[in-house]
């Protein structure tokens with residue numbers, strides 16, 4: 001249940017992105033609070049990945065702005081990005097590194113202080129269930145475990161905002177359940193944005209849902225309201241995006 005008094009972690013105003021003539025995202029607004037898990041839904045090409053890349057400072061908006069924990073992402077990118085963890089659609093993994101080597105690299109890139117590296121590594125492996133795989137090459141892990149490593153690199157610096165682009169795609173049902181459990185846990189201490197095509201995933205994991213269509217947000221509601229209206233997310237999604 002969303003705590004309306006919790007601190008704002010992310011605020012986006014009028015984010016717009018053009019690719020030439022194509023308006024991929026149009027005037028996207030979002031205020032996200034600590035402890036909130038937001039599901040971002042939309043058909044292919046709706047503008048979700050473009051939005052997430054702008055929110056994480058990986059793509060410059062054509063106009064509009066983003067603040068992370070009150071820090072302007074365009075003015076102070078390094079400072080703002082220190083509060084964000086991102087798992088892109090294609091996880092940025094190096095298959096010929098071990099889990100330990102890769103996570104240490106991720107921690108250094110996220111500027112975890114030298115004296116805190118060991119504790120950060122142990123903590124993230126424990127949270128993501130990777131303790132038994134410390135010295136395994138990432139290329140030899142199953143898809144589910146590779147996805148855990150992708151999430152681990154996104155959270156090793158304890159970010160306030162965690163952004164996950166289709167984190168359960170290609171996983172088997174057991175792996176999906178485990179990753180969803182992990183996302184719920186992350187949502188207790190941070191804010192999480194989860195982009196997915198899997199509607200039950202949003203119903204299971206998220207406190208709030210936004211639906212994007214042709215670059216604009218066409219639906220934004222707490223899940224609890226949706227449940228009370230006795231409407232399924234699927235019927236809302238189909239009505240708004242067909």
Ligand SMILES: Nc1ncnc2c1ncn2[C@@H]1O[C@H](COP(=O)(O)OP(=O)(O)OP(=O)(O)O)[C@@H](O)[C@H]1O
Pocket residue numbers: 019022023024042043044045046047048049050051
């Ligand atoms: N680099 C690019 N150059 C030109 N057009 C692009 C580029 N990236 C995305 N687009 C266009 O912008 C629109 C939004 O794309 P985006 O990838 O953000 O959608 P999406 O909702 O993430 O889609 P999917 O669910 O298929 O990943 C689409 O029309 C897409 O073709």
